[in-house]
Amino acid sequence: MISEPSKTTEARDNTHISATAVMRTRLRQWMVYLALIALMVAFTFASPQFLTSSNLLNIAKQTAVVSIIGLAMTFVLTAGEIDLSIGAVMALSSVMASFVLRDGGHWLVASAAGLLTGALFGLFNGLLTTRAKIPSFLVTLGSMGIARGIALTITGTLTIVFINDDFTEIWGAGSLGPIPTMVIWMAVVFVATYFLYKHTIIGRFVQATGGNLMAARFSGVNTNMVKLFTLIMSGLAAGLGGLLMTARLYAGRPYVGEGLELDVIAAVILGGTSLFGGKGTIVGTLVGAFIIGVLNNGLILLGIGTNVQLIIKGVIIIAAVFFAEKTS
Amino acid sequence: MGVDHGVLFMKDISKTFSGVKALTNVNFDLRPGEIHALVGENGAGKSTLMKILTGVYEMDTGEIFLDGRRVQIRNVHEARSLGISIIFQELSQIPQLTVAQNIFLGKELQRAFGIVNERAMIRQTKTLLDAYQIRLNPTTPVAQLRTAERQLAEIAKALSLGSRIVIMDEPTSSLTLDEAENLFRMVKALSNQGVGIIYISHRMDEIGKLADRVTVLRDGKRVGTFEAKEISIDEIVRLMVGRDLLDVDRKQVKPQFKLPEGQPPLLDVRGLSRAGVLHDISFSLKQGEILGLAGLIGSGRSEVARALIGIDPFDTGEIRINGQVLGVSSPGAALRAGMVLVPEDRHLQGLIMRHSVEQNIVLPLIRQSSRWGIVNARACRRIALEAVQQLRIVPPDVTKIVRFLSGGNQQKVVLGKWLSGKPKILILDEPTLGVDVGSKAEIHQLIRNLTESGIGILLISSDMPEIIALSHRMLVMYDGRIQGEFLQEEVTEEKIMAKIMEKILAKGRKSLHDFGTEQNH
Numbered sequence: 073m074i075s076e077p078s079k080t081t082e083a084r085d086n087t088h089i090s091a092t093a094v095m096r097t098r099l100r101q102w103m104v105y106l107a108l109i110a111l112m113v114a115f116t117f118a119s120p121q122f123l124t125s126s127n128l129l130n131i132a133k134q135t136a137v138v139s140i141i142g143l144a145m146t147f148v149l150t151a152g153e154i155d156l157s158i159g160a161v162m163a164l165s166s167v168m169a170s171f172v173l174r175d176g177g178h179w180l181v182a183s184a185a186g187l188l189t190g191a192l193f194g195l196f197n198g199l200l201t202t203r204a205k206i207p208s209f210l211v212t213l214g215s216m217g218i219a220r221g222i223a224l225t226i227t228g229t230l231t232i233v234f235i236n237d238d239f240t241e242i243w244g245a246g247s248l249g250p251i252p253t254m255v256i257w258m259a260v261v262f263v264a265t266y267f268l269y270k271h272t273i274i275g276r277f278v279q280a281t282g283g284n285l286m287a288a289r290f291s292g293v294n295t296n297m298v299k300l301f302t303l304i305m306s307g308l309a310a311g312l313g314g315l316l317m318t319a320r321l322y323a324g325r326p327y328v329g330e331g332l333e334l335d336v337i338a339a340v341i342l343g344g345t346s347l348f349g350g351k352g353t354i355v356g357t358l359v360g361a362f363i364i365g366v367l368n369n370g371l372i373l374l375g376i377g378t379n380v381q382l383i384i385k386g387v388i389i390i391a392a393v394f395f396a397e398k399t400s
Numbered sequence: 401m402g403v404d405h406g407v408l409f410m411k412d413i414s415k416t417f418s419g420v421k422a423l424t425n426v427n428f429d430l431r432p433g434e435i436h437a438l439v440g441e442n443g444a445g446k447s448t449l450m451k452i453l454t455g456v457y458e459m460d461t462g463e464i465f466l467d468g469r470r471v472q473i474r475n476v477h478e479a480r481s482l483g484i485s486i487i488f489q490e491l492s493q494i495p496q497l498t499v500a501q502n503i504f505l506g507k508e509l510q511r512a513f514g515i516v517n518e519r520a521m522i523r524q525t526k527t528l529l530d531a532y533q534i535r536l537n538p539t540t541p542v543a544q545l546r547t548a549e550r551q552l553a554e555i556a557k558a559l560s561l562g563s564r565i566v567i568m569d570e571p572t573s574s575l576t577l578d579e580a581e582n583l584f585r586m587v588k589a590l591s592n593q594g595v596g597i598i599y600i601s602h603r604m605d606e607i608g609k610l611a612d613r614v615t616v617l618r619d620g621k622r623v624g625t626f627e628a629k630e631i632s633i634d635e636i637v638r639l640m641v642g643r644d645l646l647d648v649d650r651k652q653v654k655p656q657f658k659l660p661e662g663q664p665p666l667l668d669v670r671g672l673s674r675a676g677v678l679h680d681i682s683f684s685l686k687q688g689e690i691l692g693l694a695g696l697i698g699s700g701r702s703e704v705a706r707a708l709i710g711i712d713p714f715d716t717g718e719i720r721i722n723g724q725v726l727g728v729s730s731p732g733a734a735l736r737a738g739m740v741l742v743p744e745d746r747h748l749q750g751l752i753m754r755h756s757v758e759q760n761i762v763l764p765l766i767r768q769s770s771r772w773g774i775v776n777a778r779a780c781r782r783i784a785l786e787a788v789q790q791l792r793i794v795p796p797d798v799t800k801i802v803r804f805l806s807g808g809n810q811q812k813v814v815l816g817k818w819l820s821g822k823p824k825i826l827i828l829d830e831p832t833l834g835v836d837v838g839s840k841a842e843i844h845q846l847i848r849n850l851t852e853s854g855i856g857i858l859l860i861s862s863d864m865p866e867i868i869a870l871s872h873r874m875l876v877m878y879d880g881r882i883q884g885e886f887l888q889e890e891v892t893e894e895k896i897m898a899k900i901m902e903k904i905l906a907k908g909r910k911s912l913h914d915f916g917t918e919q920n921h
Binding site for chain 1: 709711730731732734735741743748749750751752753754755759763764766767770773774775777817
């Protein structure tokens with residue numbers, strides 16, 4: 073065979089570019105951690121209540137829902153899709169579980185009802201995206217309305233209250249020693265998704281599908297199944313989020329999770345997952361969720377209301393995408 | 401300062417990129433009305449030289465003279481105003497706009513109050529097209545044109561700018577033979593009108609047909625400039641690569657592999673049809689055989705490949721591998737049965753550009769290298785390392801992001817990705833498209849070596865000498881049908897073209913797209 077050492081100028085030029093590009097990506101990964109630390113330092117100085125163990129646990133609890141759904145959303149975005157319906161699906165799941173509990177159902181039945189609601193909406197989103205070929209952005213925008221509408225209709229916009237200690241202990245209100253169960257669920261989902269993303273076939277297929285759909289298909293990846301899988305996953309995560317919220321509030325509220333998609337997508341994008349598919353990071357998403365959590369918590373401590381928080385989070389999303397796409 | 405070197409003279413041009421010499425004291429000149437071919441391997445410095453001429457790059461040292469006058473070209477606009485235009489490989493038109501709108505893009509004719517004067521633009525475009533006998537309708541949206549016609553529109557645009565120097569970079573890479581012939585006529589017509597043409601191409605036969613002079617670059621240096629009549633293609637290639645590699649390629653033009661007798665076909669295709677696309681495709685492929693699939697672009701060759709591999713569905717027909725019917729039609733099923741397709745477009749279909757070399761190579765093999773759905777990272781690394789070593793991918797770093805590799809190395813990653821699975825049947829769709837002569841010979845050698853291990857290869861190529869040199873048997877396709885079969889001993893380029901022409905004539909479509917005959921009316 074004839075050897076052709078590729079020492080062309082283009083190749084050399086490329087090597088040069090890649091070195092800086094790699095450095096930039098590294099820098100970006102570190103930026104997320106630095107941002108989190110900087111934010112925490114700033115709030116520590118600004119508010120004496122911030123750096124207390126009870127407040128930190130509080131942040132962890134508040135972050136649980138965003139991070140759990142964000143971890144699933146990392147798969148969806150990596151596969152090149154998006155799920156805007158999570159907040160509404162979470163509300164419907166919460167309401168469904170609450171109905172079962174109110175009528176004296178077993179906590180397991182209630183949990184199954186909540187998770188199943190989420191998974192079914194994921195299936196619905198997934199089938200419309202892959203079979204009917206409607207972009208997931210539009211499908212989930214539609215199902216966001218559908219899920220929220222159902223939740224409001226069947227409750228008559230009222231809060232569904234119940235008493236079931238087993239349910240609330242297990243999902244949201246209890247704790248294992250000093251650690252709240254919500255934080256434990258977050259840790260479980262983190263470990264599971266980390267493993268799934270990095271070390272399993274399905275994780276690789278998700279990355280391939282979003283990286284280049286055509287190349288993935290040519291490589292024997294059933295890209296429709298992959299997309300269906302990720303959307304079911306985010307639906308299921310929304311269902312789990314619904315259970316946690318229900319337990320934490322001791323009630324099912326049809327208005328819960330409004331604007332949650334903003335927090336979740338901000339967390340994932342902040343973490344470093346590409347909005348255009350193919351590349352994502354599970355650890356980054358967790359850090360991103362904590363940035364959002366710390367921000368929410370700290371701003372409240374400083375007396376800045378949720379209205380201004382919305383503005384700040386909106387700006388963060390746009391800035392994060394801007395910098396991410398500049399560096400990649 | 402008067403320097404008599406025709407319309408253009410580039411003197412002692414040097415350019416360094418981050419410490420690497422891309423061009424070293426290169427001289428290049430162009431006479432009025434001359435077709436001057438610029439050749440060299442990928443990375444020889446052709447593009448860099450042309451980018452300096454069009455103001456994309458700034459040279460480190462050197463001078464450029466136009467009509468004996470020294471000029472400064474700092475950007476593309478200055479190049480244009482000096483009458484230098486480049487026709488890009490990827491055309492830079494806006495598909496939704498018409499031919500006229502594209503030609504006047506950025507310099508639209510206006511009435512008062514900035515209202516675009518559409519009618520005047522169409523009229524002027526028509527005059528321009530007529531003057532150069534380009535048969536295009538000014539009001540057709542560019543999206544509706546074929547690639548060849550788009551190229552003509554692009555050339556018309558260059559002429560509308562009053563260009564006296566037109567640079568054409570690989571203009572025929574996506575054209576059929578017919579369309580290429582038309583383009584050649586056009587290029588000749590231009591040169592007759594006094595326009596100087598710098599012609600960059602990997603296709604040696606075109607240079608023989610077209611060029612008045614040839615300049616060869618190698619490793620950023622000018623090897624020489626020759627009158628085309630006084631130098632043979634063999635010599636040009638030898639000067640380009642600096643070694644006799646084509647001799648190796650040529651010695652084995654007739655494959656030496658002896659087909660095993662009396663074996664069942666490795667791949668047996670019967671009556672494969674898809675309404676409007678494929679009609680009753682039947683053929684078989686033996687172990688160690690290279691079966692060529694010849695035909696024009698759009699004749700259905702890639703569609704056969706896509707149907708076999710299960711990317712596209714088919715209505716009727718049967719695919720057997722080693723006598724076993726291939727049940728489900730999907731790329732995964734084909735893969736498991738040992739049949740893979742190396743697709744023609746590495747960016748679009750072959751690679752995930754933002755993933756690493758390893759991720760790309762192991763993707764089709766991930767099922768074999770995992771257990772219970774969990775990927776065996778060590779096995780993946782081993783597979784990737786093997787492929788990188790065997791194919792000599794540079795740099796030999798499996799964690800490298802594919803986007804940062806050179807084109808030739810990207811093509812090797814694509815091959816590595818499919819060969820690592822040790823397939824039984826390999827379908828190659830245009831394996832050397834846009835690849836320089838050095839890598840091309842290397843890929844040819846690889847294809848021949850593969851058959852020795854018993855792999856059957858279905859080779860799709862628009863490069864006639866390539867397909868003839870490599871294939872044991874050839875099928876000629878036209879209009880979604882197999883129109884003829886040739887054995888290696890009997891086939892010539894003329895016979896294949898004759899077969900295709902016969903079918904075109906039979907369909908009575910000749911005059912429809914044949915620009916050349918219409919031109920003479």
